[in-house]
Amino acid sequence: MRKWIILGLVLILIIGGSTWFFIGRDSEPAVAKAITTTVQKGNLQVSIDGSGSVEAANSEDVIASVSSEVDEVLVEKNEIVEKGDELITFTDGSDPITAPFAGTVTTIDVEAGDRVASQDVVAHVTNYKKLQTVISVDELDVSSVKKGQQVELTASAFEDEKYTGKVKTVAKEGTYENGVSSFDVTISIDKPGDLRVGMSTEAKVLTKSAEDALYVPIEAVQLDGKERYVNLATSDSEDASTTKQVVETGMNNEKYIEITSGLKEGDIVSLPITISNDSSTSGKDGMKGIPGGGMPSGGMPSGGGMPSGGGMPSGGSGGPSGGLGGER
The missing domain is CATH 2.40.50.100 (RNA polymerase II/Efflux pump adaptor protein, barrel-sandwich hybrid domain)
Structure with a gap:
């Protein structure tokens, strides 16, 4: 009986060891691989987004x-x-x-x-050829919106059409709802085309722009106390060494941040992102709370036409899209 017990234990040890060997061999530890990008030069634009509906610029009762x-x-x-x-x-x-x-x-x-x-009201007259849209802007962003700023518009009814306009008025008083205050911004539409009163619109108000600006993905800039820096790479290879490079920054949108000092076009910077051997990606601290206020969504594409999404463009002439960043 004792002999069979010993043989059973030996068999269990053999099976367990073999299982551990094969599982361990197939589950290699994650290996960090550096992600790099180059410093780009182009038109950087910052915008504020809002939704609204089309209405007539002139529509009023006729009074006796x-x-x-x-x-x-x-x-x-x-x-x-x-x-x-x-x-x-x-x-x-x-x-x-x-x-x-x-x-x-x-x-x-x-x-x-x-x-x-x-x-007495005797009639009503509406001008359907002169149209406008009114969007709601958050209290954190309304101070950046000024009369005369350029606006890009789209309408749900005409998804392939692009419209332009200008900020006409910014409300002096806001409305408070669910703990948030917002302000109405009226935008005159340059060429309404087939737009009709009541149609829904999406607007991007261009609040800042910089031509020939140097910029990097916003996660490339990190914070050490009050000092901002990037990890400057010696090459774009995975095993390239990096050095800490102090930089000065300007405006930013939700994707990119302007570099005003410390880098030049074509420099290679390392992003604080690691990729394991199974291609899964995990982000690190990134900006670590670069100060400067809220980050609304959305953005104004520049004339160069940046691709959507988070990837860096291959060329240096296109301007990135995104919403207004913390730098004001």
């Missing part, structure tokens, strides 16, 4: 300024009028009611023989 009897209504609903066209005349010879601006008569609320009082 006298109390009198209507003699004649000279227009019909849906009729197009020019500014100053007569709409309604009165039997007592009072000054006729005229169109306040060019547009379409959307409603007529009186007819011949009706008596109106001063301040």
Whole structure:
């Protein structure tokens, strides 16, 4: 009996050792491989995103300024009028009611023989050729939005179309909801085309831009106390050595950060990312909290046309996209 027990134990040890050997051989430890990128030069742009809907820039009620009897209504609903066209005349010879601006008569609320009082609404005129959109901007970003800034627009109804506009007004008072304050920003649309009142829009307000700027991915810049630095690589190979290079930075969006001192175009920097032997990727501290405020989403692509996503462009002329970063 004792002999069989000993043989069983030996068999268990043999099976367990073989299993450990094969599993251990196939599960090699993760090996860190350096990820590098080059310092690029191009147009860096920062923008603020917002959603809204199309509305008419001019749309208002037509108000009677006298109390009198209507003699004649000279227009019909849906009729197009020019500014100053007569709409309604009165039997007592009072000054006729005229169109306040060019547009379409959307409603007529009186007819011949009706008596109106001063301040009564007698009609409504809307200009469908002059359109705008109103977006909501977070309180952290509204200080960067100014009248006259360029805007890129898209509409859900026309996904392949691009529209442009300019900031027309920025609200002086915000609205508070769910613990967040936001402000309305009105944007005039340059060429509305087939856009219609009520259609949804997405806007990118260009708040900052720099031509021929040096930039790197935002995760390349790290913080050591108050000092910002990058790991400057000797080459783009996986086993390249690196040195700590102190840099000065300018503006940034959600993907890239401007380098104003410490690097030159073409320099190779190492990113704080490791890749294991099974190609899984894990990020490290990255920016480690570069100070400077909130990071809204979205971004304004530059004329060079940066690809979407987080990858660095191969050329140096394109400008990156992204949202407004901490540098203001």
